[in-house]
Amino acid sequence: MSYKIYEINEEFLDVMPQEIKDLQFRATWGNPKRGVMDLPYSKELIEEHSLCAGCPESMALRYILASLPNPEDTIIVNSTGCTSLVFPHIALHTVHSLFGNQNAVASGIKRVLEWRFPDKVKDVVVLAGDGATVDIGLDCTLQSFFRQEKITTICFDNEVYANTGGQESGLTVKGHVFKMAPKGKQWDKVPFWQIAIDSGCHYVARLTVSSPKKVETVIKKAIYVAREVGPTYVHLYTPCILEIGLNSDDGLDEMRQRDKERFAFFEYMTPQAQEVIERKKEEGLL
C-alpha cells in the first residue's frame, strides 16, 4: 500500500470531513521516527473506539498505532475479543481472522507479501487477547514461532475472556474469581513470555502499558527484529477494569501497581536481535 491512498483529489477537498483531511495533512505517514510524542499534535490512526470508557486496551492501541515505524505498509491481524471492536476504526489494513487462527493467517500474509513485493518492507503484526493467543490459538501461535515466521505477536493480556463476559483464561492468576469462574482459578498463570523464548522468539518483552514511551520502544524493537530475524513477542498487561471491578479512571493505577510485581518490565533478545537493535539505535530509529 502507498500512503498516496490518503491523498484526496483536490476536486473533493471541500466535501471531505475534517478527520479524513487530517489523515492526509496531519498524520505521520512515511516517517519511521514517529512515536507517542506525536500524539497530542498529529492525527491518530485510530478514530473513536468502542471499548469501555477508560479501558487500558484503548491506551495500548493508541500507543502501538502511534509507534508503528511503517504504518502505510503494516498489516495488522487480529482476533475476536474486546480488541477486535477497535479495528474497524483504524485507518490501516487490518484482517479479522477466525478466533485463534491469527498467527496462521499472519504467517500466510507475510509470506505472500514477501513474494509479491520483494523490494518493499511490509510489517505484519498480530494483535490479540490472552484467550486468543494463549488458549484457543495456542497451537497457531506456537507453530508460527517454531516456523520462525517473521511476524510480531502482541498479546493484550487482561487475564480474562473479557468480551464473552468473564471466563478464566490460561493467563488468569491462580485464585482469581470471575463471573464465570466462581470457584476461583485452580492453576497458575501461564508464563507465556518464557514459552515464547523457549519456542524460538528472538525478541520478547513483558510490560504494562503505564508508560507510553516504553511501549513505543518495545514495539519498535519487536517490529525491526521481526523484519530481519524472526518471530518476536510482546506481552502487555491491559487490565479489564470492568471484570475486576475498577472505575474508568483506575486503569493506570492498576497497571502501575502491577509494574512492581507480576508485570515488572522484562526483556529478552537473542544475539541476532541485539545486533539489529544496536544498528537501529545508531540509525536514530530507536
Place this chain on the structure above:
Amino acid sequence: MATLGPSAFSPYPVAVYESVLNPPPGKALLINEIVDEEIAMREAAKAMLTRPNPTIFPGPQVLYAWNEEAKEKAKLVRKMAEVLNAKIIPMYDYRPKYPKINPAVEINPNHPNLTIWHNKIKACIFVGVHCHYANVALKIIRAETDCFTIAMCGMAGHEDAMITLRDQHVEEMEKFIKIAEEVKRELGK
C-alpha cells in the same frame, strides 16, 4: 423515517430474487431490462435532473489520487455534479463509524439509508465505490428507501441499482456528461 421502496423497484432487497442479473458487456440495466447504454444514460440523467435532491456518492476509487485515472475521474465527477445540479456526498471509506455518522455530509455503506432519509435524496449515482460495499449499500437502499439508484461501475455492474452502467471509465463518463447536457437542454433545466 423509513419509506419502503416502491414495488416497481423491488419488494425484495435483492434483485436476483426476481431474476434480475447484470447486463452483458456493452449493455446496461434499466430496472429489470437489458438496454443499450445510451438509453440507460438518458434515463439516468433524466432521473437525476427531475427527482428531488439528486446526489452523487463518490467512493474511494475516485476520491483519492491513487492513480492517473482516479485524478481524471475526479474532474469528471465534479463536472457531472455541475451538469446534473447534484450535491456530492462522499463515501470516503467503509469503516463503521461510532458513535454515529453525520448524514448531512457523509454516507457509510453500513447504513446508507440514514444519509438518504436525512437529505430526502430521491436519485443518486454511485461511482468509485468498491464492488462489495456498493453491493451492500445498494441492497439496503433498495429495501429501505424510495431513492432511484444509478451505479456507474468500472466493472460488471450492480443488479440492485435501478440503472447499471458497466465498464465505465473516463471515455464513458465523458459520454454520459454529454448525454446529460443534452437531456438537460431538452428538459429546459
